[in-house]
Amino acid sequence: MSDDNAVLERTPGISIDGLPARTFISRNTAVVAPRLVPEIQLHLAAEARPLYSAGEDELAAMGIGAPYWAFAWSGGQALARYVLDRPETLAGRRVLDFGAGSGLVAIAAALAGAAAVTAADIDPVAVEAMALNRSLNDVDFEIETADLIGAAGNWDVLLVGDVCYDKHLADRLIPWLRNESTRGCDVLIGDPGRFILRGLGLETVAAFHAETTGIMEDSDLRNARVWRFAR
Numbered sequence: 001m002s003d004d005n006a007v008l009e010r011t012p013g014i015s016i017d018g019l020p021a022r023t024f025i026s027r028n029t030a031v032v033a034p035r036l037v038p039e040i041q042l043h044l045a046a047e048a049r050p051l052y053s054a055g056e057d058e059l060a061a062m063g064i065g066a067p068y069w070a071f072a073w074s075g076g077q078a079l080a081r082y083v084l085d086r087p088e089t090l091a092g093r094r095v096l097d098f099g100a101g102s103g104l105v106a107i108a109a110a111l112a113g114a115a116a117v118t119a120a121d122i123d124p125v126a127v128e129a130m131a132l133n134r135s136l137n138d139v140d141f142e143i144e145t146a147d148l149i150g151a152a153g154n155w156d157v158l159l160v161g162d163v164c165y166d167k168h169l170a171d172r173l174i175p176w177l178r179n180e181s182t183r184g185c186d187v188l189i190g191d192p193g194r195f196i197l198r199g200l201g202l203e204t205v206a207a208f209h210a211e212t213t214g215i216m217e218d219s220d221l222r223n224a225r226v227w228r229f230a231r
């Protein structure tokens with residue numbers, strides 16, 4: 001198990017609404033398993049907790065941005081389910097979970113037997129949440145807070161769960177993912193099929209129904225897929 005203090009050292013003194021970040025997260029979430037991945041427990045927004053329906057103003061008053069880390073996104077659930085069902089995809093390989101949020105996909109990769117896992121997210125609150133979730137699931141992975149887009153990585157598999165939600169982000173992200181795929185890295189993208197991914201020459205690897213909380217999606221049941229660049 002990694003020492004959680006390693007993360008705290010990199011983000012010293014982070015507090016939310018007057019509380020240490022991890023205390024805030026624990027008090028404002030419930031420990032639940034995403035519907036598609038019942039073997040993993042996460043601190044997630046729950047209807048009975050204020051974070052679930054907090055608006056932008058309330059979040060700003062707490063000093064945080066949108067709590068993406070408090071939801072198990074359908075693309076992330078699909079990707080986690082995929083690697084757990086097919087551990088040979090990751091066995092003995094170095095894995096990066098990019099845009100890790102809660103750390104769901106990194107936890108799945110660690111449970112699936114990857115040789116080494118790094119979870120990357122630029123949101124300092126996500127970093128705290130994924131450290132909590134890492135302990136909760138008794139797995140080991142590194143946490144990276146730098147923006148890795150464009151970085152020449154030493155990973156063999158790049159997992160991207162539900163990060164293609166913003167055009168500006170995708171304009172930077174997609175060329176990097178394509179380059180990584182071209183150099184031989186296995187790039188797997190979990191996504192419900194947003195317009196940003198259309199016309200990129202992606203092929204479907206697997207398809208799932210990933211049930212999410214109603215507040216974050218148009219419908220409770222989303223069809224989420226695992227995609228890769230066609231070779």
Ligand SMILES: C[S@@+](CC[C@H](N)C(=O)[O-])C[C@H]1O[C@@H](n2cnc3c(N)ncnc32)[C@H](O)[C@@H]1O
Binds near residue numbers: 076103126161
């Ligand atoms: C919609 S959430 C998905 C979280 C998780 N992968 C899942 O599927 O449940 C997208 C995440 O991407 C992160 N993100 C956005 N831009 C990023 C960047 N340049 N580097 C790392 N993470 C980023 C956000 O902070 C957020 O936590």
